[in-house]
Amino acid sequence: MKLEFEMDTYKSEIKPTWCPGCGDFAVLRALQTAIHALQLEPWNVVIVSGIGCSSNLPHFLSTYGFHAIHGRALPVAEGAKLANPELHVIVTGGDGDGYGIGVGHFIHAMRRNIDITYLVMNNQIYGLTTGQASPTSEKGMKTKSTPIAGVIENPVDPISLALASGATYVARGFSGDVKGMSELVKNGITHHGFSLIDCMSPCVTYNKVNTYDFFRERVYDLAKEGHDPSDMKAAFAKAIEWPFVQRDRIPLGLFYRTEDVPTYEDLEPALKKGPPVHQPLGVTLPGRASINSVGSMMSYARICRSRGGVRAGLSAEDHTHHNRVHRRVCVRRRISGLPCPDVPGGVSTVVHRVRACRGGSAGDCTPLSSEAVRTGARACASHRAATQISRHPSRVRTNLRL
Numbered sequence: 001m002k003l004e005f006e007m008d009t010y011k012s013e014i015k016p017t018w019c020p021g022c023g024d025f026a027v028l029r030a031l032q033t034a035i036h037a038l039q040l041e042p043w044n045v046v047i048v049s050g051i052g053c054s055s056n057l058p059h060f061l062s063t064y065g066f067h068a069i070h071g072r073a074l075p076v077a078e079g080a081k082l083a084n085p086e087l088h089v090i091v092t093g094g095d096g097d098g099y100g101i102g103v104g105h106f107i108h109a110m111r112r113n114i115d116i117t118y119l120v121m122n123n124q125i126y127g128l129t130t131g132q133a134s135p136t137s138e139k140g141m142k143t144k145s146t147p148i149a150g151v152i153e154n155p156v157d158p159i160s161l162a163l164a165s166g167a168t169y170v171a172r173g174f175s176g177d178v179k180g181m182s183e184l185v186k187n188g189i190t191h192h193g194f195s196l197i198d199c200m201s202p203c204v205t206y207n208k209v210n211t212y213d214f215f216r217e218r219v220y221d222l223a224k225e226g227h228d229p230s231d232m233k234a235a236f237a238k239a240i241e242w243p244f245v246q247r248d249r250i251p252l253g254l255f256y257r258t259e260d261v262p263t264y265e266d267l268e269p270a271l272k273k274g275p276p277v278h279q280p281l282g283v284t285l286p287g288r289a290s291i292n293s294v295g296s297m298m299s300y301a302r303i304c305r306s307r308g309g310v311r312a313g314l315s316a317e318d319h320t321h322h323n324r325v326h327r328r329v330c331v332r333r334r335i336s337g338l339p340c341p342d343v344p345g346g347v348s349t350v351v352h353r354v355r356a357c358r359g360g361s362a363g364d365c366t367p368l369s370s371e372a373v374r375t376g377a378r379a380c381a382s383h384r385a386a387t388q389i390s391r392h393p394s395r396v397r398t399n400l401r402l
């Protein structure tokens, strides 16, 4: 039986905390409308974000979500997509997040043409940190970080950058036109390949230059002017119109789309046998059930720990997996410099703590120091997302704020 989802199914119980009038409300609405129109199953949608006002978006929809760290939403999303290419992976974030600190990931995700939809809420400012210049701030604009002469650098143009980097669906929306934006998002989600929707989303609190009125006076619809989105040269010509050539006309709509380029998932040999989350790992632990999925690989580390960290009795192959999991957790510990709270000197204490977080409630972390709780909670959140994405149809929320 095919289920029918109401619009409200996708809404979460958490209400946005954005300033009244923030452009991000329109982007949220456009995304919700798009996934409703496509009738996507909420448990097959993962929304990943970085850090910023805009990056709070995954909390407000009732799908899977992962609130990652500043500029690192795309690598997390790529990991989720490669672990399970059957998921619809959508990334949301700000211009600072995606075109500033995360710009390297942005370029590489596009050249891979990985099948992810990326919505950038471009307000041309850092909103969350109260109004510093961002990579898309207009030249000359005075901001908290450029109070004297204004911005002296040229802005990044995400549309040209996306075209040059290999994105196969490149569009620009505007929060003053939710209907148009939701069409762009819907088509971006159904597109087979990397899609960028650069959403001009005014920050009503800190950007007094690029306001709704600024855009309303300048935007025009590419489709109405006969632009052919299959023509890459024409797309480049339209892309450079704003902000490079002039400031009076801003094209909106679809600049470029091609379905002729294979995605990373199409070409990656490891995916030929199907989604890795469904693949057996081929590891059997003596006296235990076999390790037959990525999810149970995570439990595998717990098994190692519950065996007192004693690795004797494990096969060489078991060791490899054991070491892989341990190393990852150990690195976290080394970075944080955490003392092990209950087993002196035992690296695997942290492993143990992470397992505790994963298996139970946040209360499991309380015996740790506040730094440990932070680290524990982070590991816990990533871990939950990794396992729940593959296994459980329940929502993932993290309480981390960086």
Ligand SMILES: Cc1ncc(C[n+]2csc(CCOP(=O)(O)OP(=O)(O)O)c2C)c(N)n1
Pocket (backbone or CB within 6 Å): 051, 052, 053, 054, 055, 070, 093, 094, 095, 096, 097, 098, 101, 121, 123, 125, 126, 127, 128, 129, 134, 402
């Ligand atoms: C590695 C790192 N550097 C800096 C910050 C501080 N920081 C948090 S949000 C933010 C900028 C947010 O701007 P943007 O991504 O444009 O999102 P907006 O708040 O405007 O939606 C910065 C610099 C951080 N959290 N992590």
Ligand code: SF4
Pocket (backbone or CB within 6 Å): 017, 018, 019, 021, 022, 023, 024, 053, 054, 123, 127, 128, 202, 203, 204, 205, 206
């Ligand atoms: S500060 Fe700006 S970007 Fe952040 S919620 Fe307020 S209006 Fe939106």
